[in-house]
Amino acid sequence: METREAKPVIVLFAFPLQGHLNPMIQLANIFFNRGFSITLIHTHFNSPNSSNFPHFTFVSIPDGLSESEASNPDVIDILHDLNSKCVAPFGDCLKKLLSEEPKAACVIVDALWYFTDGLTENFGIPRIVLRTINLSAFVAFSKFHVLREKGYLSLQDSQADLPVPELPNLRMKDLPWFQTEDPRSGDTLQIGVMKALKSSSGIIFNAIEDLETEQLDQALKEFPVSFFSIGPFHRYVSASSCSLLTQDMTCLSWLDKQTPNSVIYASLGSIASIDESEFLEIAWGLRNSNQPFLWVVRPGSIHGNEWIEILPKGFIENLEGRCKIVKWAPQPEVLAHRATGGFLTHCGWNSTLEGICEAIPMICKPSFGDQRVNARYISDVWKIGLHLENKIERLEIENAVRTLMTSSEGEEIRKRILPMKETAEQCLKLGGSSFRNLENLIAYILSF
Numbered sequence: 284m285e286t287r288e289a290k291p292v293i294v295l296f297a298f299p300l301q302g303h304l305n306p307m308i309q310l311a312n313i314f315f316n317r318g319f320s321i322t323l324i325h326t327h328f329n330s331p332n333s334s335n336f337p338h339f340t341f342v343s344i345p346d347g348l349s350e351s352e353a354s355n356p357d358v359i360d361i362l363h364d365l366n367s368k369c370v371a372p373f374g375d376c377l378k379k380l381l382s383e384e385p386k387a388a389c390v391i392v393d394a395l396w397y398f399t400d401g402l403t404e405n406f407g408i409p410r411i412v413l414r415t416i417n418l419s420a421f422v423a424f425s426k427f428h429v430l431r432e433k434g435y436l437s438l439q440d441s442q443a444d445l446p447v448p449e450l451p452n453l454r455m456k457d458l459p460w461f462q463t464e465d466p467r468s469g470d471t472l473q474i475g476v477m478k479a480l481k482s483s484s485g486i487i488f489n490a491i492e493d494l495e496t497e498q499l500d501q502a503l504k505e506f507p508v509s510f511f512s513i514g515p516f517h518r519y520v521s522a523s524s525c526s527l528l529t530q531d532m533t534c535l536s537w538l539d540k541q542t543p544n545s546v547i548y549a550s551l552g553s554i555a556s557i558d559e560s561e562f563l564e565i566a567w568g569l570r571n572s573n574q575p576f577l578w579v580v581r582p583g584s585i586h587g588n589e590w591i592e593i594l595p596k597g598f599i600e601n602l603e604g605r606c607k608i609v610k611w612a613p614q615p616e617v618l619a620h621r622a623t624g625g626f627l628t629h630c631g632w633n634s635t636l637e638g639i640c641e642a643i644p645m646i647c648k649p650s651f652g653d654q655r656v657n658a659r660y661i662s663d664v665w666k667i668g669l670h671l672e673n674k675i676e677r678l679e680i681e682n683a684v685r686t687l688m689t690s691s692e693g694e695e696i697r698k699r700i701l702p703m704k705e706t707a708e709q710c711l712k713l714g715g716s717s718f719r720n721l722e723n724l725i726a727y728i729l730s731f
């Protein structure tokens with residue numbers, strides 16, 4: 284009897300934060316569509332909904348996070364806790380998976396799982412790393428030790444506008460910054476992540492190298508490993524959602540009632556939080572702009588509040604349908620909707636890339652990590668958005684929305700983002716950079 288050849292297996296280890304889970308599951312789908320079997324290891328904490336992906340094998344490992352550790356507002360602390368608590372469960376899980384046939388070709392881990400450095404090699408299996416940021420932010424992070432040594436990361440406000448000699452596109456205030464009580468904890472994270480990247484068998488980026496050729500050259504000089512920029516991931520397959528929060532689909536019927544390109548969509552992603560006064564300034568700024576707006580306010584993202592209870596009574600009603608506030612949105616669909624014309628964003632890389640792919644110009648309000656680098660690129664390098672650089676004030680928001688949505692400056696910004704969208708489409712087509720890089724990546728994995 285003819286025996287069917289078993290598909291090669293790839294084991295992926297997802298990091299349990301929304302901005303990391305999305306690209307890892309999208310990557311898993313890309314490999315599945317290219318004939319691989321997928322085993323996805325995930326933690327109990329923030330575990331994805333496996334029923335949305337019946338074509339994958341899901342393996343859950345205990346992460347040992349207590350309730351108080353899991354709700355720690357210091358995300359860097361959570362990252363370290365997960366890295367120390369998952370060593371044994373991940374090791375046991377991998378050992379078991381590797382004893383099964385067919386043996387996995389490689390393990391793909393999120394870069395934040397820095398503890399896997401050396402561990403996978405002990406099992407004799409190649410480790411490829413998924414870095415969920417773009418190449419420009421990657422280069423900035425890779426110079427981290429120099430930036431720290433030169434004191435750039437602890438400069439006073441008066442030096443914030445100085446250029447960074449080592450990173451010509453950035454000013455001191457654009458450098459990556461960690462939201463943590465203890466700066467040493469951010470340093471330890473960076474050192475661990477860098478070491479684990481350098482010892483890996485390759486790095487995959489959800490990025491488009493045609494948009495960042497200089498940065499790719501720079502990164503390759505510092506990293507003696509293979510790079511595969513194969514983004515934008517979400518454009519390969521229309522996959523089910525791996526949203527950890529329930530997406531409010533009523534956004535889409537509300538958008539259906541708005542005129543084309545009229546709506547400003549506002550969201551600060553899955554981690555960033557703001558204080559009450561910033562929230563109210565954004566609320567009044569959006570309202571006073573007179574544009575319709577769809578605003579995602581994640582529960583718990585306003586310090587000291589459950590949700591939007593501090594909004595003045597009647598705020599939403601008085602806008603007579605011109606505003607919709609939800610807890611979580613189907614973001615890719617919202618950005619793709621014909622009514623959406625602008626994006627007030629925290630500049631997480633997934634959001635930025637999703638915005639570029641729909642040619643939606645942006646207003647940047649970055650918080651931490653790579654978001655500041657992305658904001659600088661959006662506003663001053665690619666010039667596809669405006670940057671809210673000062674303390675959040677209603678007039679500043681109102682003016683930014685008006686400029687983006689109704690002025691000739693906004694029109695110019697809109698024109699500049701169109702070729703970027705085009706590049707994001709072309710790179711996936713036969714002969715395009717991401718197309719070629721994916722072919723190379725698959726050949727590389729099959730050669731192990």
Ligand code: UDX
Nearest residue numbers: 302305552553554579611612614615631632633634654
């Ligand atoms: C984090 C960091 O903040 C970011 O800088 C880094 O690049 C990745 O990890 P996050 O804050 O979650 O990411 O932002 P982002 O990278 O933009 O990812 C958010 C994801 O959630 C996007 O894919 C977006 O489509 C999705 N999302 C967001 C929703 O599905 N619904 C929403 O309402 C908001």
